Amino acid sequence: MTNHRLGILVGGGPAPGINSALSAAVIGAIQAGLDVVGIYDGFQHLMLGRTDMVRPLAISDVSRIHFQGGSILRTSRANPARSDEDLALTIEALRKLELSHLITIGGEDTASSAAQICQQDAADIRVAHIPKTIDNDLPLPGNAPTLGFETARHVGTQSTLNLMEESRSTNRWCLVAVMGRSAGHLALGIGKAAGATITIIPEEFSASRISLDDVCLVIEGAMLKRRAMGLRHGLAVIAEGVAAKMDPEQLANSAGVEVGHDAHGHIRLEKIPLAAMIEREVSRRFAERGETLSLVSVSLGYELRCADPIPFDIDYTRTLGYGAVRFLVGDAVADRSLSGGLVCLQDGRLRIIPFEEIQDPQTGRIRTRMVDVQSEHYRVAREYMIRMRRSDLDDIGMMSRLKAEAMMSADRLSERFSPMFDADVLQGAL
Secondary structure (H helix, E strand, O other), X not given: OOOOEEEEEEEOOOOOOHHHHHHHHHHHHHHOOOEEEEEOOOOOOHHHOOOOOEEEOOHHHHOOOOOOOOOOOOOEOOOOOOOHHHHHHHHHHHHHOOOOEEEEEEOHHHHHHHHHXXXXXXXXXXXXXXXXXXXXXXXXXXXXXXXXXHHHHHHHHHHHHHHHHHHHHHOOEEEEEEOOOOOOHHHHHHHHHHOOOEEEOHHHEXXXXXOHHHHHHHHHHHHHHHHHOOOOOEEEEEEOHHHHOEOHHHHHHHHOOOOOEOOOOOEOHHHOOHHHHHHHHHHHHHHXXXXXXXXXXXXXXXXXXXXXXXXHHHHHHHHHHHHHHHHHOOOOOOOOOOOEEEEEEEOOEEEEEEHXXXXXXXXXXXXXXXXXXXXXXXXXXXXXXXXXXXXXXXXXHHHHHHHHHHOOOHHHHHHHHHHHHHHEOOOOOO
């Protein structure tokens, strides 16, 4: 095996800035004296033992791709760690390609796969992982964002602002489901930046299992309070990760679709029409009171993933690509004895986090970074939302207006919405 050949691949869903990170890594590696091989479709072909789905990369191939969305190497969710056989075939394919270094660009699933490969003695390869996901759920120090998050938030905010004007102009509510497998970072980032009426994320619910009713109750309460304040329009941003906390059987029944799982065992949230499900249920609740409700439901996700990166992500990802090469060629970024880790920035300086530091000791998977609902970032966002609060039910004037809008008695109103405060992490305190 040569000591001067680097492979690079992309796993998971697309994210703005992939090509920028890839470009920086390829240029840096070639300047450091390494040959570079681009591997198509993530681990998909390697785990079959195939070595033909690759291409040599030169500086001329990548010098002008840093401002483009998508991935010139494509990507997939193939999981080489799903079985010992797949992992062994992947490692054997890497050896046949005569790679001494590997750069993976991806989220927690790809990082987990990279860690498994790195920790196999037979691999004999150094691995640098560049954190990429619009979900922003990798455990980076100092709350640093993941590659692509800021662009996705920017593009999503622009779409949400347009929908907010649609809502105001037509005097109705819009329900916007935002991509995010288990964490609510993207939904919260978009909702806070756009000034959405309310944003709902999975982290705000203390229960490990929630129902569609729990989510709809929050939205119904917000709509009634908004009406009590004299406004009949609004926009709710809902993180799709709330669906991951629901019972799969209930989801299947409510959505009318089969709820499947991907290669990494995650529920296929993209197959669940969460916004439409909420629209139907909220409309039903108002219909029970004799009112026909006009709602618009929209899902944001796929149109964000391949957007051209904004300057922040171009700048950020070029630094990460550069840092990955510095680590692999034994520069001062990390201890030369370290065989692999995640590339990040901490206090403006490159850092390599060993995979072991961010792996769950029980599962070996990379830990998920959730929204800290006690942080100022969340508390400020929460403060500016329109939500029904426990104090609203104790305020004589507000209760009078809520009763009129809901067409309920005070006792019935309290009975209906009190469970919402019990299920809420912050107990409606803000």
